Amino acid sequence: MTFLQIDTAERSVPAIGDWQAQARAARISTADLLAHLQLTPGDFAAGVIADPDFPVLVPPHFLAQIRARDPADPLLAQVLARGEEAWPQPGRLTDPLEEADYRAAPGLLRKYRSRALLIASGACAVHCRYCFRRHYDYGAAALPASGQAAALAAIAADPAIDEVILSGGDPLSLSDARLAALAAGIAGIAHVNTLRLHSRTLVVIPARVTDALVEMIAASRLQTVIVLHSNHANELSDDVRGALLRLRAAGATLLNQSVLLAGVNDAAEVIAGHCRRLLACGVLPYYMHLTDPVAGTAHFDVGTEMARDIEADLRRMLPGYLVPRFVREVPGELSKTPLWAL
Ligand code: SF4
Incomplete structure (x- = not known):
């Protein structure tokens, strides 16, 4: 990166x-x-x-x-x-999802027919050591301010696109003014109904939930979906909870995706506690990602068999709506592959 x-x-x-x-x-x-x-x-x-x-x-x-x-x-x-x-890690990659293949315009990835992904910012508030994009060349891949009009034009030209995803890096690394301008441009495309933001900033800097951000969400004609990235209940302080509840009160739907990480959350009891805390924060668990084969991150891997055992335990411990879907991204596959199919 x-x-x-x-x-x-x-x-x-x-x-x-x-x-x-x-x-x-x-x-x-x-x-x-x-x-x-x-x-x-x-x-x-x-x-x-x-x-x-x-x-x-x-x-x-x-x-x-x-x-x-x-x-x-x-x-x-x-x-x-x-x-x-x-440590030497043969077979580990720098672009494990082969995302470079999906670039449709500068800063725009097009993998799914109804969704377009904008790499809104190459910056993150925190650097997660297991990140699958840690080697990504954001300097070349992120949406430049000068490229925003072209990316929006590409989305406007395809009526099949119903949802625009702002990802990164982290889209909440953008200032409120830049984020509002981008969101307004997307809201101006009649066939787009949903704006999704993927963010870990909310977990590590809850002050990122500013009045301007809350007002932007509340005033938008778009449905706003925020997919949080949190991996452990200890991350969800009372300040984070307060910030998330403000977003929910503004009308955003809040989901969470986690990564299954050795030494962090590789036990059913830990994940169950996290899922319950997410619910208290107004957030529903969505995905539990198995790690990708990224160079420099092998020490975080949890084996497929152990992941299956954890998932089975969670089904016994939690109501179905609190059990995240265990998945892995497989290059070339058009949707995430469920754990049971691996
Ligand atoms: S916030 Fe997301 S993109 Fe940024 S380093 Fe962490 S996992 Fe990677």
């Missing part, structure tokens, strides 16, 4: 509750992260990487949810560059 700074065009908002200040403060060295948590490299079996290519980004709110003096903390596992990333 090309490291891109988050969009910080609007600097006039006050520092308290200023999500952009939180985003700017997210860049942290491995050494400072460990020192803050009263840990040392020796606390990790394979050590840590002092200066990884995929830089460490941990916003202060997320950092505050990580337990000090606990090298096994499930949130820390998602953001710390551990030595395992540098």
Whole structure:
């Protein structure tokens, strides 16, 4: 992934509750992260990487949810560059989903007939070590501000497109002004009915739910679906819950997708607790993704057999509406492949 700074065009908002200040403060060295948590490299079996290519980004709110003096903390596992990333990993890829094949215009991916995906921003508020796009060249793939008109024209020219998905990176890395302009352009296309946003920023910087964002959702003629990315109940602080409930009150439908990660959420009890907390936040579990074969992330893999056992346990523990669908993205397949079919 090309490291891109988050969009910080609007600097006039006050520092308290200023999500952009939180985003700017997210860049942290491995050494400072460990020192803050009263840990040392020796606390990790394979050590840590002092200066990884995929830089460490941990916003202060997320950092505050990580337990000090606990090298096994499930949130820390998602953001710390551990030595395992540098191990030789034959067969692991840099573009595991072969997304480059679906580029329809700069910043526009077209995989499904009724949906178009805009890579609205190449920036993220947090860098998740398991990210399947960590090697992605966002500098080339993200929607440039100058390319917005062309992407919208391509969507307008195809009446089969009913839903536009804003992804990234993270679309909520955009300023409210840029996001509103993009959403207004999409709302101006008569055959588009749904705007979907995929975001992890809401989990790591709940202050991202600004009055302007809430008003944009409430005023839009489009149905807004927000697919959150959260992996563990410890991420869902009361501040996050309050922010999510504001979005729901504005009319957004809230879903969550997780990644099944060794050392984070690879136990049915942990996922069940997460799903119940999601419900308390007004969010329904949607997908549980099995990891993709991304270079540098093998230490997060959970085997297919273990995933099946976890899914079966969840069906016994939770009502059906709280059990996420266990899936894997298989390159060349037009929809996600359910675990049972793997
Ligand atoms: S927020 Fe999403 S796109 Fe960004 S690093 Fe994390 S998983 Fe990857």
